[in-house]
Amino acid sequence: MILEALALALLCASPDGGVAGPVDPTADTSIERFRAPLDALLERPVGEASRAVRFDWRRSRIGFGVISSSLLELNNYSSFRIGGYVRKALGNFMLEGAVTYVFVFGSDATNKLALTPYRQFGRPPRVEVDLTVGYAIAEGVVTSRPGLVPAAQLVLTANVGVRYLFYPGGLAGLPALDVAAALFAPRISDAEITNLDKRRLPAMQVDRARYGLLAGFTLDVYFQPGIAVTPRVMMALPVFSGMAGAGLGWWWELSLAVGASL
Amino acid sequence: MRGSRASTRLTFALIAAALASCLNDPASGLPVGCGKVPITDINAGFSIADVSWFEDEQTMFVFYRVDAEQGLQPESVIELEYRTDDVVVPWTPLGDLTPVHTHVPVDCGVTSRCGSISLAVRKPPRDVGLRLRYHRAGQVSLDAPVLFNVVGLGPTHRTRSLAVYGVFDEANTRVQWRARHQFPTIRNEQATELGLRRRFSITGAGFGDVQLPGAENPYGYAASPVCPNGLTALPWPERRTTERAIFETTELPLAASTAPLVCAAATVTDAIGEFTTTAFARKNPQVRSAFPALRSPIRENTPVGFLLRICNRVISQEHLDMQLQRLQLDGAPELCLDDFQAVGFADRLASSFKQRIDATRAAGKDMILVLAVHHDDTTGRLGRVIEAALEQVLPPERDKSSPRVSGAFLLDSSAYRVTAGTLKTLVLWCPSRLITQFDLDVVPAASERDCPLLPDQPDLLLGPFKLNQLPILPTRQQYLTFIGKYSVAQAGSVKKIVYLAPERTAVSENIPVGEIGLVTRFNNETISAEPTDAFSFCASEDPGVARMAVQPVGAPEAIVQLSMLPRLHQASPFQLYSLGLGWESPFILRLDYESRLAAAATVATFTLPFGIASANQRFLGADQWKREVFPLADALTQCTRFCDHPTFDSAGVYQPLAGFRQAFAEQCYRPKFPVSPEGGFPVDP
Numbered sequence: 001m002i003l004e005a006l007a008l009a010l011l012c013a014s015p016d017g018g019v020a021g022p023v024d025p026t027a028d029t030s031i032e033r034f035r036a037p038l039d040a041l042l043e044r045p046v047g048e049a050s051r052a053v054r055f056d057w058r059r060s061r062i063g064f065g066v067i068s069s070s071l072l073e074l075n076n077y078s079s080f081r082i083g084g085y086v087r088k089a090l091g092n093f094m095l096e097g098a099v100t101y102v103f104v105f106g107s108d109a110t111n112k113l114a115l116t117p118y119r120q121f122g123r124p125p126r127v128e129v130d131l132t133v134g135y136a137i138a139e140g141v142v143t144s145r146p147g148l149v150p151a152a153q154l155v156l157t158a159n160v161g162v163r164y165l166f167y168p169g170g171l172a173g174l175p176a177l178d179v180a181a182a183l184f185a186p187r188i189s190d191a192e193i194t195n196l197d198k199r200r201l202p203a204m205q206v207d208r209a210r211y212g213l214l215a216g217f218t219l220d221v222y223f224q225p226g227i228a229v230t231p232r233v234m235m236a237l238p239v240f241s242g243m244a245g246a247g248l249g250w251w252w253e254l255s256l257a258v259g260a261s262l
Numbered sequence: 263m264r265g266s267r268a269s270t271r272l273t274f275a276l277i278a279a280a281l282a283s284c285l286n287d288p289a290s291g292l293p294v295g296c297g298k299v300p301i302t303d304i305n306a307g308f309s310i311a312d313v314s315w316f317e318d319e320q321t322m323f324v325f326y327r328v329d330a331e332q333g334l335q336p337e338s339v340i341e342l343e344y345r346t347d348d349v350v351v352p353w354t355p356l357g358d359l360t361p362v363h364t365h366v367p368v369d370c371g372v373t374s375r376c377g378s379i380s381l382a383v384r385k386p387p388r389d390v391g392l393r394l395r396y397h398r399a400g401q402v403s404l405d406a407p408v409l410f411n412v413v414g415l416g417p418t419h420r421t422r423s424l425a426v427y428g429v430f431d432e433a434n435t436r437v438q439w440r441a442r443h444q445f446p447t448i449r450n451e452q453a454t455e456l457g458l459r460r461r462f463s464i465t466g467a468g469f470g471d472v473q474l475p476g477a478e479n480p481y482g483y484a485a486s487p488v489c490p491n492g493l494t495a496l497p498w499p500e501r502r503t504t505e506r507a508i509f510e511t512t513e514l515p516l517a518a519s520t521a522p523l524v525c526a527a528a529t530v531t532d533a534i535g536e537f538t539t540t541a542f543a544r545k546n547p548q549v550r551s552a553f554p555a556l557r558s559p560i561r562e563n564t565p566v567g568f569l570l571r572i573c574n575r576v577i578s579q580e581h582l583d584m585q586l587q588r589l590q591l592d593g594a595p596e597l598c599l600d601d602f603q604a605v606g607f608a609d610r611l612a613s614s615f616k617q618r619i620d621a622t623r624a625a626g627k628d629m630i631l632v633l634a635v636h637h638d639d640t641t642g643r644l645g646r647v648i649e650a651a652l653e654q655v656l657p658p659e660r661d662k663s664s665p666r667v668s669g670a671f672l673l674d675s676s677a678y679r680v681t682a683g684t685l686k687t688l689v690l691w692c693p694s695r696l697i698t699q700f701d702l703d704v705v706p707a708a709s710e711r712d713c714p715l716l717p718d719q720p721d722l723l724l725g726p727f728k729l730n731q732l733p734i735l736p737t738r739q740q741y742l743t744f745i746g747k748y749s750v751a752q753a754g755s756v757k758k759i760v761y762l763a764p765e766r767t768a769v770s771e772n773i774p775v776g777e778i779g780l781v782t783r784f785n786n787e788t789i790s791a792e793p794t795d796a797f798s799f800c801a802s803e804d805p806g807v808a809r810m811a812v813q814p815v816g817a818p819e820a821i822v823q824l825s826m827l828p829r830l831h832q833a834s835p836f837q838l839y840s841l842g843l844g845w846e847s848p849f850i851l852r853l854d855y856e857s858r859l860a861a862a863a864t865v866a867t868f869t870l871p872f873g874i875a876s877a878n879q880r881f882l883g884a885d886q887w888k889r890e891v892f893p894l895a896d897a898l899t900q901c902t903r904f905c906d907h908p909t910f911d912s913a914g915v916y917q918p919l920a921g922f923r924q925a926f927a928e929q930c931y932r933p934k935f936p937v938s939p940e941g942g943f944p945v946d947p
Binding site: 073115117120197 | 296297298299300301302303304306330332333335337371372396397399400401402404
């Protein structure tokens with residue numbers, strides 16, 4: 001409404017738009033050639049401004065952050081882990097290494113199970129070392145809602161990773177040579193089982209696998225200037241179960257990582 | 263493209279492997295890999311659930327061991343129930359019961375729980391039950407199949423759960439007192455492993471001689487209620503322990519050297535209180551080496567050489583030269599064999615030998631007759647003539663003291679084998695008859711030889727090359743054939759011959775054994791023994807030990823191998839045994855020679871011989887003369903005191919039923935004695 005009134009006022013003030021009268025020969029008309037109609041002024045761009053919303057993760061030198069997970073091992077124990085990660089992009093691939101500590105909790109079911117001659121496979125508290133390779137299978141820039149959240153770069157990655165489990169105290173009292181051998185053996189030795197018996201939860205039968213193979217998907221959400229929020233779902237593939245004597249089969253892991261890429 | 267296919271295959275393989283886990287879980291064998299983690303039974307079971315009640319002690323002992331594949335938890339408990347005429351004990355954790363004796367906690371590993379307990383039970387128990395409660399707060403339990411025994415009243419050494427005995431150290435001066443668990447179904451060391459510790463004490467020791475029961479009471483525990491009179495008291499303080507053994511701190515006095523045992527009062531505890539009876543420590547058999555070593559000095563013999571040849575014609579100068587070179591007989595006196603069939607030729611030959619021997623004897627060294635025989639007689643008559651001559655010389659010399667002629671070494675022109683029995687042990691006659699067919703291209707591979715000198719390397723053909731080697735002591739046929747092919751330069755040569763033989767004393771005596779064997783007593787070596795002594799022979803890898811023989815002094819017809827001495831002395835003991843050394847060859851000669859691996863390359867009918875020289879050393883004769891000392895310390899042990907006492911075996915286990923005399927006559931006696939101050943828990947299964 002205001003703009004329309006203003007335009008009408010300007011039209012009324014214009015010589016072409018008003019009543020014809022005598023022309024003052026002394027009037028300065030040198031500016032006339034710079035005059036333009038209001039409509040033209042309204043249609044004409046007066047300047048440009050832009051802001052980048054796409055983050056080029058391939059050019060980042062290194063990424064790091066904090067990762068936490070919940071393990072759905074399909075037994076009666078609850079496992080939560082937290083740690084840090086470091087990642088590096090190589091073309092379409094993303095290499096990632098992570099170290100996490102896993103907290104394990106029993107449940108009412110396991111407490112009652114401990115009263116019986118039965119056990120269930122589980123894993124005591126431990127340190128896990130992951131080495132994961134991801135391949136970007138889809139990516140793009142998206143706008144966010146609500147609007148105050150800036151636009152983000154989404155990258156969907158297919159992942160395969162190897163996980164190494166280290167049980168603190170498991171190798172206590174073993175000769176150095178046995179420790180060296182046990183560190184890399186796919187199956188936890190009897191001596192380690194003896195040590196871990198003091199750390200296991202009630203009714204827990206310690207799973208003997210030391211390595212795990214996981215596969216899944218990661219959704220990296222990059223915000224400028226490099227903030228990354230990464231939800232991830234991974235599934236443990238019991239490929240080496242027979243060799244490692246694992247009692248756990250398929251299980252899931254849901255992770256959320258927050259970090260930065262430089 | 264190839265990489266893509268490979269990765270696709272790998273992906274499918276991983277998926278297939280993962281899916282396979284859905285079909286069969288490797289741990290439980292159930293198809294649960296894709297579902298929830300299964301619950302598995304720990305498969306617990308009792309391997310030991312033994313209960314014994316001793317009426318004399320009014321004590322009930324419980325031993326248990328329960329195993330579980332997946333282990334037990336700290337909250338698991340073992341419970342016991344029983345009843346008597348006086349009391350009913352319901353299921354009660356063992357930890358809530360009051361033990362009679364000390365029972366230490368036992369760590370049997372994470373998959374096992376084991377231990378023991380002893381309870382005061384005045385009357386015979388019945389309905390004894392043992393079970394595992396999986397969790398102290400739980401209701402689920404596992405009943406044990408209990409082995410229950412009642413040990414009633416009877417002889418103390420059979421009806422007590424603990425026997426006490428003593429043993430001595432190696433010097434027989436220090437006593438180690440030991441306790442031994444006696445349970446119907448649990449072994450001594452097993453009871454210790456299951457945590458049982460018994461306290462026992464020793465007081466009032468004295469030494470002397472007491473007749474102990476035999477196998478009926480092998481440890482002699484409680485052989486008498488108190489130590490018999492007549493023993494000499496020892497001022498030893500009381501010794502007390504909860505382990506299974508403890509050493510006395512003081513040695514026996516010298517006055518106790520002849521005393522066979524020590525008696526003491528041994529006190530053990532039970533549910534009633536204390537029980538005291540006698541315990542005995544018997545000394546170990548007192549042994550020594552019967553004859554530490556037989557020493558027979560070996561001396562180098564002086565060769566007395568002769569060339570025996572056909573003088574009226576030349577058979578083969580090359581062969582003759584070879585014989586002289588091989589035996590190092592350059593300049594040796596020649597004796598002609600042209601009329602060897604004449605009557606009395608052997609006598610003349612023997613006379614020539616004797617004259618030169620007697621002349622050489624003045625030098626004071628043992629001699630050996632060395633003969634090179636160069637002839638072409640193929641009938642064997644010449645050999646028999648030479649044998650006849652040697653029979654006149656060697657057997658009388660054999661029995662003389664040094665200096666004497668030890669034997670004869672002879673290199674013939676053709677193979678010959680000695681026929682005279684008396685010479686078989688005195689003459690080394692080369693070359694061997696068994697290699698007479700030896701053509702240089704066909705070497706008999708592995709045959710026993712009486713003059714075992716064959717080429718180091720048999721004939722070898724490598725394309726146009728032919729390799730061969732001449733035996734260093736060949737027949738004339740062999741030699742001439744060889745040099746025809748390869749030349750004299752490839753036939754090798756002897757560098758040095760050394761003859762060694764044992765020195766005989768004036769009292770040395772030869773005793774014939776069998777057809778070709780002799781046993782020589784060199785210097786009146788004898789073994790002295792009392793009738794009560796006992797011997798132990800230990801078979802040895804040393805061939806010298808097997809050549810030893812003993813002859814009871816006073817029984818010249820009875821000569822036996824050393825290994826028979828223990829039984830011989832048990833059957834009919836003698837005071838003295840002569841020790842001799844058996845032999846089949848009187849000397850050994852060391853031959854240092856250079857042999858050549860002769861080679862000939864034949865190309866277009868042109869043969870070029872050449873050779874590769876190598877230095878060799880061979881011994882001919884009896885190996886036993888390579889050394890002067892024959893150790894017998896490990897082979898023959900003589901017990902001079904306490905020979906019927908039990909003793910230790912090589913593992914350190916005390917064998918109360920194995921006296922030295924019977925158990926070790928034909929076994930090695932290598933006991934392992936306890937060493938002070940070690941104690942604790944000796945090996946005593």
